[in-house]
Amino acid sequence: ELYALVRPRSVQKPAIVSLQERGMQIRRCDLKGPEESLTEALEGIDVVISCVGPAEQQDQIPLAKAAKRAGVKRFVPCGFITVAPPGGIMWLRDEKETVYNHVKQLRLPYTIIDVGWWYQLSYPRLESGRADYAMTSANNEIVGDGNTPMGLTDLRDIGRYVARIIDDERTLNKMVYAYNTVKTQNEIYDLLEEISEEKIQRNYIPEESVYTRVLAARQSSETYPFDPVKFIPRYLAEYQLSWGIRGDNTPENAKYLGYLIAKELYPDFRPVDFRDYLETVVRGTAKGVYTDRMVSKVHQRAFPRTESTDSLYTRIFPRTESSDSLYMR
Numbered sequence: 115e116l117y118a119l120v121r122p123r124s125v126q127k128p129a130i131v132s133l134q135e136r137g138m139q140i141r142r143c144d145l146k147g148p149e150e151s152l153t154e155a156l157e158g159i160d161v162v163i164s165c166v167g168p169a170e171q172q173d174q175i176p177l178a179k180a181a182k183r184a185g186v187k188r189f190v191p192c193g194f195i196t197v198a199p200p201g202g203i204m205w206l207r208d209e210k211e212t213v214y215n216h217v218k219q220l221r222l223p224y225t226i227i228d229v230g231w232w233y234q235l236s237y238p239r240l241e242s243g244r245a246d247y248a249m250t251s252a253n254n255e256i257v258g259d260g261n262t263p264m265g266l267t268d269l270r271d272i273g274r275y276v277a278r279i280i281d282d283e284r285t286l287n288k289m290v291y292a293y294n295t296v297k298t299q300n301e302i303y304d305l306l307e308e309i310s311e312e313k314i315q316r317n318y319i320p321e322e323s324v325y326t327r328v329l330a331a332r333q334s335s336e337t338y339p340f341d342p343v344k345f346i347p348r349y350l351a352e353y354q355l356s357w358g359i360r361g362d363n364t365p366e367n368a369k370y371l372g373y374l375i376a377k378e379l380y381p382d383f384r385p386v387d388f389r390d391y392l393e394t395v396v397r398g399t400a401k402g403v404y405t406d407r408m409v410s411k412v413h414q415r416a417f418p419r420t421e422s423t424d425s426l427y428t429r430i431f432p433r434t435e436s437s438d439s440l441y442m443r
Contacts, residue, residue, distance in 0.1 A: 119143050119155055145173040152180035161280050163190040168349065169342040171209040175216050182220045188280060189217060189224045194272065196356060196363040197228050197265070197291055199371060203360070204352040205335075205345070225285045228373070229272050230265030230293040230363055233391045234403045236302055240312050245395050248402035256318045257358025260300035264363040265293035268386035269403060278380050285379070291368035292376035294385040299358070305389060310396045321359050327351040 117139045120130055125142060134140055143155040145166075156162065162181050164174050174191055181189050191213050198204050200211040217224045239245060239252040246252065267275075275292035279285050297305075303314050331348035335341075357363035365375055376383070394400040 115139065117141050117159065145170075145177055149176055149180055149183075152176060153183045156180055156184035156186055159184065159186055161188045161190065162186050163276065163280070164192040165194075166192045168206055168209070169340070169345070171206075171213055174213045178213070178217050178220055178222055182222045187223055188286060189222050190227060190276070190280060191217060191224065193226045193228050193289075195228055196231055196353065197368045197371065197373065198356045198360075198362040203362070204356050205332075205348055206352070207356075223286055225279060225287070226289040227276060227279055228289070228291050228368070229275070230267045230291070231357060232403065233266055233268045233294075233386070233388060234400075236266055236297075237306050237392060237395065238303060238314050238316075240306070240310055240314065240396075242310075242312055244310065244398065247398065248395055248400045250402065250404055254315050254317050255354075256299045256303070256316050257324060257354045258319070258321050260303070260316070260318065261298050262358055262361045263296045263298050264357045264361075265291070265296055265365060265368075266388060267292060267294045268388075268391055271385045274385075275376055275380075275383070278383065279376065282379065285374060289368075289371070289373045290376055290379070291365060291373040293365065295388050296364060297388065306392055306396075309389070309392050319354070324351065324354050324359055328355050 116137070118130070118133055119141050121144050122142045124130055125140060130140065141155045143151055145152070159181075162177070164177065166173060171192065178189060178191070191210065193210060195206060195210070198207045200208055202208070214224070214226060234248070235250060237245070238254040239249060271294060272292065279290050279292070303316060307314050327347070328351040331351045335344045335348045337344060361367065365377075369375065391400065
């Protein structure tokens with residue numbers, strides 16, 4: 115049986131109604147509400163999978179306490195990002211690690227799942243505009259020399275990985291890295307050029323420029339009270355530093371950090387092939403991410419998508435139904 119823990123104000127949202135129509139059972143609760151009500155909402159639940167927004171990571175702490183009291187058998191905190199060590203490289207990683215540490219202090223059974231960089235965010239814009247319909251932003255930046263490998267995952271495969279991982283005793287109290295393939299940015303550009311038969315502009319960003327971005331973004335984001343919009347340049351710069359310069363987001367580094375590797379756990383798993391995905395992008399049949407939250411098509415033509423920060427928060431880290439609900443079984 116599947117349940118979704120949903121804020122009371124979100125119960126009538128179309129996405130939640132759609133889940134109900136597909137058989138999802140809804141339990142109303144607010145992560146900021148009394149711990150007793152959270153505990154009651156988790157009664158009888160075996161596995162809790164937390165899906166909250168970047169600015170809401172700390173809200174999982176009372177959820178973890180309630181899960182412990184309710185006897186939850188496995189707690190999956192909101193990981194689902196690229197691999198990186200904690201301790202000052204990525205603010206988002208450190209926010210998540212605070213939650214992980216609290217879970218361990220509670221001795222609550224857990225599984226942490228990270229998934230690499232999404233296919234859907236990995237490729238550049240084509241000069242013809244054929245891929246614009248599926249893009250979150252038209253950014254043709256290549257970090258450093260473009261030869262740093264990184265793990266990639268199709269967004270559609272994440273749920274399939276999670277279903278296997280949470281039903282596996284080998285992953286209890288472990289970290290798991292679920293990825294599909296490893297590519298460098300140059301390899302991604304080369305492959306898309308081959309498929310599209312178009313030459314793609316490559317804007318190389320020197321390593322020192324990435325560090326400058328990170329420093330500036332950190333300085334501008336350290337405000338009180340917390341302003342999530344000011345963290346957008348920081349998220350982006352620190353991601354570039356981690357997977358583009360340091361090379362953190364690889365299976366080899368994941369193993370070093372103590373992750374189990376999903377490919378090794380489930381050799382029969384058949385993920386979406388990266389080339390196949392790019393071919394759908396060029397054909398015009400791919401599905402983008404967050405495109406339903408973009409400005410109007412007319413506005414897009416007048417003001418092409420860039421890495422400007424005025425609307426990046428709603429485009430890259432929008433409030434979605436996943437941040438309004440926690441999936442449980």
